[in-house]
Amino acid sequence: MSTILALPPVARRVVELREQVKAWRNAGLKVALVPTMGALHEGHLTLVRAALEYADKVVVSIFVNPTQFGPTEDFDAYPRTLDADRANLATAGAALVYAPTVAEMYPDGFATAITVSGVSEGLCGDLRPGHFSGVATVVTKFLVQAMPDVAAFGEKDYQQLQVIRRLVRDLDIPVTILGVPTVREADGLARSSRNAYLSAESRKVAPALYRTLQDTAAAIRAGAAVDTALEAGKRAILAAGFASVDYLELRAADGLAPLSDLDRPARILVAAYLGKTRLIDNIAV
Ligand code: AMP
Numbered sequence: 635m636s637t638i639l640a641l642p643p644v645a646r647r648v649v650e651l652r653e654q655v656k657a658w659r660n661a662g663l664k665v666a667l668v669p670t671m672g673a674l675h676e677g678h679l680t681l682v683r684a685a686l687e688y689a690d691k692v693v694v695s696i697f698v699n700p701t702q703f704g705p706t707e708d709f710d711a712y713p714r715t716l717d718a719d720r721a722n723l724a725t726a727g728a729a730l731v732y733a734p735t736v737a738e739m740y741p742d743g744f745a746t747a748i749t750v751s752g753v754s755e756g757l758c759g760d761l762r763p764g765h766f767s768g769v770a771t772v773v774t775k776f777l778v779q780a781m782p783d784v785a786a787f788g789e790k791d792y793q794q795l796q797v798i799r800r801l802v803r804d805l806d807i808p809v810t811i812l813g814v815p816t817v818r819e820a821d822g823l824a825r826s827s828r829n830a831y832l833s834a835e836s837r838k839v840a841p842a843l844y845r846t847l848q849d850t851a852a853a854i855r856a857g858a859a860v861d862t863a864l865e866a867g868k869r870a871i872l873a874a875g876f877a878s879v880d881y882l883e884l885r886a887a888d889g890l891a892p893l894s895d896l897d898r899p900a901r902i903l904v905a906a907y908l909g910k911t912r913l914i915d916n917i918a919v
Pocket of ligand 1: 669670672678680681788789791814815816817818824825826827
């Protein structure tokens with residue numbers, strides 16, 4: 635017998651979101667928030683399931699945030715699939731979709747930005763100017779709008795996770811940040827809404843990114859010089875068929891300080907172009 639799951643309702647306004655969260659709180663329920671840009675896949679749904687371990691009700695925000703896209707980036711082309719997203723969220727157990735309009739989030743005269751120095755610098759921060767300030771500002775707004783007990787973010791966007799942990803600490807926002815391990819395809823490619831941009835040919839090349847992260851981590855663990863291992867990794871990514879490598883770096887897992895030796899828990903992070911599609915990934919070392 636199949637069961638028809640009710641689609642989670644969609645709140646478009648901050649007041650609707652707040653009313654629902656208040657009603658849950660009054661009933662003694664714990665609330666989690668999972669911020670997304672939609673085009674949901676198994677990675678996002680895993681965040682919802684992880685959040686449900688800490689909260690009774692999960693709100694998923696779906697908002698393609700214009701302020702975190704650069705002028706030449708894919709804001710207009712970014713996939714928008716609200717109906718399919720709601721169906722997927724019903725199966726994952728989300729209670730509410732929060733999908734505000736751009737005007738609701740940034741009304742006329744909006745003039746505030748959150749900038750998190752340090753962790754926002756280097757890596758994607760240097761190559762996407764303004765990106766992390768856009769992310770930090772929108773996530774701060776979501777946290778203040780929903781006031782959740784818990785908010786879940788993916789390790790897939792590791793620098794973003796570090797930016798959010800920092801801003802929550804710095805601004806004394808009373809929320810527990812949950813970092814969720816990256817969900818991958820069977821061949822190792824990290825799930826991403828942008829994978830939909832890949833041609834069939836590129837899709838075959840894409841897993842080389844994760845393979846290279848693993849090989850580079852293994853070499854460094856085995857005692858290879860960090861610089862040499864990273865240079866070999868970049869060459870392997872290009873040889874596999876990627877067009878260019880933005881960065882392949884070893885950083886401290888906590889705080890992202892650049893490392894030239896493996897003297898503490900670390901992370902290797904990569905960004906590379908496959909055709910016109912920019913893919914990112916990272917793993918622990
Ligand atoms: P996005 O919709 O791409 O902005 O992502 C929304 C949230 O889902 C972020 O916290 C991402 O880190 C997380 N996420 C995206 N892809 C994955 C993945 N493959 N595994 C785990 N989390 C992910």
